[in-house]
Amino acid sequence: MTTKPEITIDHIGKDYGQITALGDVSFNIEPGEFLALVGMSGGGKSTLLRMIAGLETPTRGQVLFNHETREDSAVVIRVMFQEDRLLPWMTVLDNLSFKSHDAQQQAEAKKLLHLVDLDEYAQQFPNQLSGGQKQRVALARALMSHPQVLLLDEPLGALDALTRRKMQDLILHICEQQQLTTILVTHDVNEAARMADRIVVMKHETNYAEFNGPTDRHDAGQVGLVAEDVLDAILHDKVES
């Protein structure tokens, strides 16, 4: 089984009728890498993520996992969206297992709820939770059945600063521990600089520039410098990298 897939994005593009959501994007993601995608809103980041997840077929190009297409590969890919997308008619626990009666799934769901520190909320309904708690449930759900690839589409965008910071740390911890290959879409350059090993700037419907993350993500100065560079690349057309 592939534990740590390398993802190859090979000249991928998507048109919606006359609109080009994504022109021509190519880059690689190393096994176990944490990559951030940043760019102006409407730049095609979500479209790219949905094509990687197999939720949308590309107009051109392809995505490969260890040199295999998604259909041929046994890779498990999970997406976490900005909205929690929890099912309001199921309890928290059932949202993870999709009401499966399988004992193993139930056990896994409980284990993951423990991981995101929501054991006591297993039997609550989503409407009874706070925004941050709901996103933690969504994160736990995304970790069901041992994914190798985690795609995060601005999952923290709606959270307050404090909850957001806590979630960032939780996600980093989990991705490191489970050695997930992760792509995080965010409009927050600081978040990108703080979390990612590498940052790809999306602009003009393509991957426009690339930056390495700080060598020490706990060094606020370093994080700030990387964030400045990324912001520059998004806002101005001249870039040296």
Added chain:
Amino acid sequence: MQKTVALSPALPPKPKTRSFSFKGFLPFLIPVLVVAIWQLSSSLGWLSTNILPSPWAVLQDGVKLTQSGELPKNMSISLYRATLGLVIGGGLGFVLGFVNGMSNTARLLFDSSIQMVRNVPHLALIPLIIIWLGINESAKISLVAIGTMFPVYINTFNGIRNVDPDLIEMGQSYNLSKRELFQKIIFPAALPQVLVGVRYALGVMWTTLIVAETISANSGIGYMSTNAEDFVDMETVILCIVIYAILGKISDLVAKSFETLFLDWQTLGRSSK
């Protein structure tokens, strides 16, 4: 009152309990008042019994007809027609709504035709149905079925069409099968709307049955009423109206209890089941 004692003693006594019982009584205030004034007017002779018999007389009539077995017999036949018609019509409406909601081909094929037929008031079909089916059971049951089919159809159809596409996409991203998508996402998401349709259908069900039984029947509450009219038996006429009101209220309560039963996640009662 005993329930308050059973609560945790740590809770401070809530002044709410008093206003709650008052609020509980409020919906009954107007009916009780109307009956009281009605009875008073009859007793004082302001209201001629030829125009409106007193509530007491209506009640006595009800007791008499119950003892003779006439009322239970007619009530159960009406209930039977109503229920069977609703089950057939509602079932059909649900299946059609489901198929057209889920499949674009089916929607293109059926929906506009159904919308066209829907605009014919189903009561206008009474003469046709009497000619086809006579005045036997199937005539009344099919009328109820036709009347109840449309509200259930429309609401099931719209309920399914309006399911949040984000949730469906989420389900797809977890590789749920078509069947699982329906069971776990589409159906529960559409259910509130389906139940709105059922509730509306219950109203249509009684109206249809009254009309059908009044026009052509030899049993049922509607028949009892027409029959009484021939004999200028005012007590029974009023009794039938009251019974319809009660039956309507009961079916509404049944529909509401469905909602509390299936949609508990909306009201978010206590976490335990």
